[in-house]
Amino acid sequence: MAEIRLRSLAHSYERQPKGADDYAIRQLDHVWHKGGAYALLGPSGCGKSTMLNIISGLLQPSEGDVLFDGERVNELSPRDRNIAQVFQFPVVYDSMTVFDNLAFPLRNSRVGKARIQARVEEIAGVLELENLLNRKARNLTADEKQKVSMGRGLVREDVSAILFDEPLTVIDPQLKWKLRRKLKEIHEQFDITMIYVTHDQLEASTFADKIAVMYEGRIVQFGTPTELFENPNHTFVGFFIGSPGMNLIAVERCDGGVRFGDTTFPLSPTLNERLGEAGSTNIKVGIRPEFLQLAEADSDTYPARAMDVEDLGTYQILSVNLDGQILKARLSEDARVSAGDMVHLRFPAGWLKVYVDDYLIQEGSA
Numbered sequence: 001m002a003e004i005r006l007r008s009l010a011h012s013y014e015r016q017p018k019g020a021d022d023y024a025i026r027q028l029d030h031v032w033h034k035g036g037a038y039a040l041l042g043p044s045g046c047g048k049s050t051m052l053n054i055i056s057g058l059l060q061p062s063e064g065d066v067l068f069d070g071e072r073v074n075e076l077s078p079r080d081r082n083i084a085q086v087f088q089f090p091v092v093y094d095s096m097t098v099f100d101n102l103a104f105p106l107r108n109s110r111v112g113k114a115r116i117q118a119r120v121e122e123i124a125g126v127l128e129l130e131n132l133l134n135r136k137a138r139n140l141t142a143d144e145k146q147k148v149s150m151g152r153g154l155v156r157e158d159v160s161a162i163l164f165d166e167p168l169t170v171i172d173p174q175l176k177w178k179l180r181r182k183l184k185e186i187h188e189q190f191d192i193t194m195i196y197v198t199h200d201q202l203e204a205s206t207f208a209d210k211i212a213v214m215y216e217g218r219i220v221q222f223g224t225p226t227e228l229f230e231n232p233n234h235t236f237v238g239f240f241i242g243s244p245g246m247n248l249i250a251v252e253r254c255d256g257g258v259r260f261g262d263t264t265f266p267l268s269p270t271l272n273e274r275l276g277e278a279g280s281t282n283i284k285v286g287i288r289p290e291f292l293q294l295a296e297a298d299s300d301t302y303p304a305r306a307m308d309v310e311d312l313g314t315y316q317i318l319s320v321n322l323d324g325q326i327l328k329a330r331l332s333e334d335a336r337v338s339a340g341d342m343v344h345l346r347f348p349a350g351w352l353k354v355y356v357d358d359y360l361i362q363e364g365s366a
């Protein structure tokens with residue numbers, strides 16, 4: 001088990017990168033602590049696989065260092081880094097039995113016969129492969145093959161970390177949920193550092209204690225699922241996490257706060273000061289649909305026109321037009337609003353977030 005530190009890491013697939021756009025990883029410092037269950041979450045092409053391959057040693061970073069427990073490992077081969085990696089598609093030896101596939105990494109590390117037998121049976125038990133141990137891998141279904149692939153990653157007890165690169169893509173949806181729970185159990189039982197790459201927020205939050213959200217080659221936030229939901233540090237986290245994502249409105253500074261059209265949001269003196277210091281005109285406010293409220297008309301409410309109500313069974317999503325901006329609000333199943341109604345919106349203090357150049361500014365932040 002190791003702490004994995006990425007220091008001033010950057011990677012470009014170009015020989016002579018000309019600008020930031022040529023980088024798959026852009027100047028990044030990050031620590032994956034020993035024994036954590038982590039998810040690396042982000043859209044296609046944001047650099048997740050590149051980062052995993054740099055950690056495992058399949059790829060040499062063009063800049064920066066990879067440190068395992070403080071030791072630089074940039075030049076070490078994947079084998080010498082002791083990393084297990086499970087890919088999107090199964091990697092199994094078709095001509096070998098399931099037992100031999102699972103035993104393979106242990107035999108390579110010269111583990112004793114009795115220990116191999118015990119460990120293979122233990123991992124086969126956890127993954128419910130015990131009845132298939134004598135079958136040749138070529139006769140397995142895609143699901144079963146991927147379970148064997150995962151088992152090969154999990155079987156070694158000496159690994160620094162296990163990296164999963166979208167491992168459940170080929171798995172049947174019913175089984176997906178079950179396997180994710182299994183991985184979580186295995187993490188709790190064996191206390192292994194696990195990094196799980198996915199572009200699915202549900203998959204990330206059911207597996208991980210902490211999620212790193214990646215966007216355009218950077219980790220824009222590293223936090224618990226609750227932190228990402230309640231306090232998105234970047235507009236992308238607001239937009240990407242949650243369903244629907246955060247409402248974001250481009251605004252400009254005005255006396256005492258920010259405004260768009262004829263609508264003004266007063267801000268605290270500290271936030272006003274921070275906006276002044278930042279000096280940028282790229283300002284947005286954001287509020288999650290879960291926190292935008294309907295209220296009686298009052299001095300702190302905003303009149304808006306209901307455009308559409310989507311009934312999702314246990315709740316409803318209301319789309320409203322506030323001064324030309326379409327916002328979404330999550331309402332309880334018994335709220336009575338119809339398209340065309342005038343409603344009054346309240347933005348509760350603390351839930352209206354302010355972003356400068358897409359990063360959150362807060363009362364307490366520097």
Ligand SMILES: Nc1ncnc2c1ncn2[C@@H]1O[C@H](COP(=O)(O)OP(=O)(O)OP(=O)(O)O)[C@@H](O)[C@H]1O
Pocket residue numbers: 013024042043044045046047048049050051199
């Ligand atoms: N071997 C390669 N050669 C050139 N460019 C590459 C290579 N591999 C990845 N890229 C580019 O690097 C960027 C990051 O890709 P990467 O595969 O790391 O993203 P990802 O987040 O894992 O995406 P996905 O979820 O689609 O696998 C993308 O723009 C991609 O096109």
